[in-house]
Amino acid sequence: xxxxxxxxxxxxxxxxxxxxxxxxxxxxxxxxxxxxxxxxxxxxxxxxxxxxxxxxxxxxxxxxxxxxxxxxxxxxxxxxxxxxxxxxxxxxxxxxxxxxxxxxxxxxxxxxxxxxxxxxxxxxxxxxxxxxxxxxxxxxxxxxxxxxxxxxxxxxxxxxxxxxxxxxxxxxxxxxxxxxxxxxxxxxxxxxxxxxxxxxxxxxxxxxxxxxxxxxxxxxxxxxxxxxxxxxxxxxxxxxxxxxxxxxxxxxx
Amino acid sequence: xxxxxxxxxxxxxxxxxxxxxxxxxxxxxxxxxxxxxxxxxxxxxxxxxxxxxxxxxxxxxxxxxxxxxxxxxxxxxxxxxxxxxxxxxxxxxxxxxxxxxxxxxxxxxxxxxxxxxxxxxxxxxxxxxxxxxxxxxxxxxxxxxxxxxxxxxxxxxxxxxxxxxxxxxxxxxxxxxxxxxxxxxxxxxxxxxxxxxxxxxxxxxxxxxxxxxxxxxxxxxxxxxxxxxxxxxxxxxxxxxxxxxxxxxxxxxxxxxxxxxxxxxxxxxxxxxxxxxxxxxxxxxxxxxxxxxxxxxxxxxxxxxxxxxxxxxxxxxxxxxxxxxxxxxxxxxxxxxxxxxxxxxxxxxxxxxxxxxxxxxxxxxxxxxxxxxxxxxxxxxxxxxxxxxxxxxxxxxxx
Ligand SMILES: Nc1ncnc2c1ncn2[C@@H]1O[C@H](COP(=O)(O)OP(=O)(O)O)[C@@H](O)[C@H]1O
Ligand SMILES: [Mg+2]
Numbered sequence: 001x002x003x004x005x006x007x008x009x010x011x012x013x014x015x016x017x018x019x020x021x022x023x024x025x026x027x028x029x030x031x032x033x034x035x036x037x038x039x040x041x042x043x044x045x046x047x048x049x050x051x052x053x054x055x056x057x058x059x060x061x062x063x064x065x066x067x068x069x070x071x072x073x074x075x076x077x078x079x080x081x082x083x084x085x086x087x088x089x090x091x092x093x094x095x096x097x098x099x100x101x102x103x104x105x106x107x108x109x110x111x112x113x114x115x116x117x118x119x120x121x122x123x124x125x126x127x128x129x130x131x132x133x134x135x136x137x138x139x140x141x142x143x144x145x146x147x148x149x150x151x152x153x154x155x156x157x158x159x160x161x162x163x164x165x166x167x168x169x170x171x172x173x174x175x176x177x178x179x180x181x182x183x184x185x186x187x188x189x190x191x192x193x194x195x196x197x198x199x200x201x202x203x204x205x206x207x208x209x210x211x212x213x214x215x216x217x218x219x220x221x222x223x224x225x226x227x228x229x230x231x232x233x234x235x236x237x238x239x240x241x242x243x244x245x246x247x248x249x250x251x252x253x
Numbered sequence: 254x255x256x257x258x259x260x261x262x263x264x265x266x267x268x269x270x271x272x273x274x275x276x277x278x279x280x281x282x283x284x285x286x287x288x289x290x291x292x293x294x295x296x297x298x299x300x301x302x303x304x305x306x307x308x309x310x311x312x313x314x315x316x317x318x319x320x321x322x323x324x325x326x327x328x329x330x331x332x333x334x335x336x337x338x339x340x341x342x343x344x345x346x347x348x349x350x351x352x353x354x355x356x357x358x359x360x361x362x363x364x365x366x367x368x369x370x371x372x373x374x375x376x377x378x379x380x381x382x383x384x385x386x387x388x389x390x391x392x393x394x395x396x397x398x399x400x401x402x403x404x405x406x407x408x409x410x411x412x413x414x415x416x417x418x419x420x421x422x423x424x425x426x427x428x429x430x431x432x433x434x435x436x437x438x439x440x441x442x443x444x445x446x447x448x449x450x451x452x453x454x455x456x457x458x459x460x461x462x463x464x465x466x467x468x469x470x471x472x473x474x475x476x477x478x479x480x481x482x483x484x485x486x487x488x489x490x491x492x493x494x495x496x497x498x499x500x501x502x503x504x505x506x507x508x509x510x511x512x513x514x515x516x517x518x519x520x521x522x523x524x525x526x527x528x529x530x531x532x533x534x535x536x537x538x539x540x541x542x543x544x545x546x547x548x549x550x551x552x553x554x555x556x557x558x559x560x561x562x563x564x565x566x567x568x569x570x571x572x573x574x575x576x577x578x579x580x581x582x583x584x585x586x587x588x589x590x591x592x593x594x595x596x597x598x599x600x601x602x603x604x605x606x607x608x609x610x611x612x613x614x615x616x617x618x619x620x621x622x623x624x625x626x627x628x629x630x631x632x633x634x635x636x637x638x639x640x641x642x643x644x645x646x647x648x649x650x651x652x
Contacts, residue, residue: 077496081495089488090487105496117478
């Protein structure tokens with residue numbers, strides 16, 4: 001049994017069958033990639049895992065518990081953190097504040113009225129946030145306005161924010177989309193380091209083959225809402241069906 | 254000290270000193286001089302500055318931090334006033350239970366309205382709060398005022414009558430709100446040469462309450478909860494996907510600001526034991542929005558400045574009439590004098606709304622951060638001028 005078990009998940013948007021009978025099992029402490037051409041339903045699948053969408057059919061189990069019908073913050077509190085296709089950060093807040101909020105969320109739960117507590121007394125939170133900024137190599141940016149950072153830094157911070165919660169499953173939706181090669185390589189290194197050093201399962205959606213083959217232990221290929229094959233990177237590379245549905249396309253582009 | 258950092262402590266100290274010395278500061282002109290009508294240091298107006306300041310401080314906790322724009326906050330102020338007057342009617346003229354109940358009732362009422370309204374955000378939230386406030390106004394104005402069940406006394410307004418129970422009203426007590434025997438309308442006037450200063454008990458009660466309310470708002474702004482509220486304004490998606498539930502956060506902010514409004518309403522009744530439905534009108538709700546934006550949304554001191562600014566205009570500009578204008582411009586030749594008065598006429602007296610509207614537009618267009626931003630820019634400009642005076646010779650050629 002994997003930490004994440006997706007069974008027969010289907011989702012329709014009007015007349016469009018975005019997902020049809022998706023089965024997926026993500027093993028604990030592995031890096032599992034989901035690839036597929038644009039419009040294959042990758043983001044839709046991810047949205048079904050985090051409570052943004054509710055699938056029409058099927059079940060999604062995380063660590064033996066169903067996530068269906070729970071709201072995003074509840075699913076996050078179960079131990080699933082998500083990185084978005086375009087970084088979702090608290091742009092109006094400082095980098096340090098961005099990092100402190102997830103620390104509060106994992107210590108205090110989804111709501112606590114700490115309206116009269118003093119930030120100066122929250123030493124454990126401050127220390128944890130600073131340690132995470134060190135890990136992300138961003139400690140010198142801690143007083144910066146988050147929105148004024150480069151896209152690469154925002155992505156980095158978003159990943160750090162997710163890690164600060166010590167999630168058991170980290171979901172990433174095309175984390176290197178729109179990034180320059182150097183930034184992409186940095187992100188790959190960062191994710192490698194994360195999966196080596198931490199007890200964490202990573203499920204990553206990716207378009208960029210380079211990223212996928214350098215990171216993943218298992219790859220699921222999704223096409224038109226259904227999984228085509230699931231295998232190791234080596235086998236996927238040579239798979240004729242995959243070449244046809246996906247790799248051929250990227251080589252042209 | 255007090256759990257505040259140095260800057261916040263300084264700000265609190267400045268606000269405390271300004272409010273406590275307001276009777277002097279607001280009366281800079283000799284009592285019988287031509288400028289005396291610009292004096293704002295009379296008890297009635299000073300109380301209003303403070304009470305609307307409290308209202309706006311609370312409103313800013315919701316609007317400034319979370320970005321949820323309520324158009325119905327006057328309902329809580331009105332409810333607070335009614336609750337306070339009922340305490341006067343039932344118990345006694347002591348203001349403590351009156352203000353206490355005002356806060357509690359406004360808090361409960363805002364749980365109800367907030368719970369429903371916060372299911373939506375943006376413009377829909379604003380419309381919902383507006384609808385609730387207008388419903389409350391209609392209830393207070395007519396529905397809850399009938400011979401069988403008279404909670405609000407309708408058009409006349411709720412007031413204390415001789416045959417009310419007032420079970421704790423002492424034999425020799427006067428018929429006016431008091432704080433354990435200190436009457437709210439008792440004023441000590443100090444004459445100092447041509448100047449005259451009023452020290453009013455009611456004003457000082459309001460002032461002390463406002464300093465406390467301001468202190469509390471600084472604490473909330475700087476607390477982890479305050480940071481969460483700013484996070485909601487910044488990105489609710491990230492908030493939810495970080496395991497935080499935005500709904501109870503916004504509801505808590507809504508209720509806190511509702512209680513501030515209730516406190517303001519209670520104080521209003523304490524200064525003048527009367528509560529009318531017009532206090533809940535949508536125009537009153539709009540006024541606190543203007544105050545907050547004019548002063549500087551999301552800043553600590555902005556709402557207080559905005560409240561003072563608008564109340565000053567409402568009370569001082571509206572009093573200027575043509576006779577006064579003719580006095581001022583008497584030195585001009587007759588034809589020109591008439592012309593100048595004719596030009597200024599639409600902007601004074603009843604036209605103060607026009608002047609305020611123009612000023613509001615100017616502030617929103619040129620100073621999006623309100624009066625606080627204006628102050629900051631002025632400060633920077635003065636600083637940079639001071640600097641460039643002694644370093645201009647070296648810096649300018651380099652550019
Ligand atoms: N909220 C939505 N409403 C309607 N159609 C949608 C919605 N989200 C995605 N789709 C459609 O579902 C299909 C799969 O989209 P998506 O999951 O975003 O693909 P991918 O992330 O693999 O590129 C696309 O055809 C897309 O247009
Ligand atoms: Mg996508």
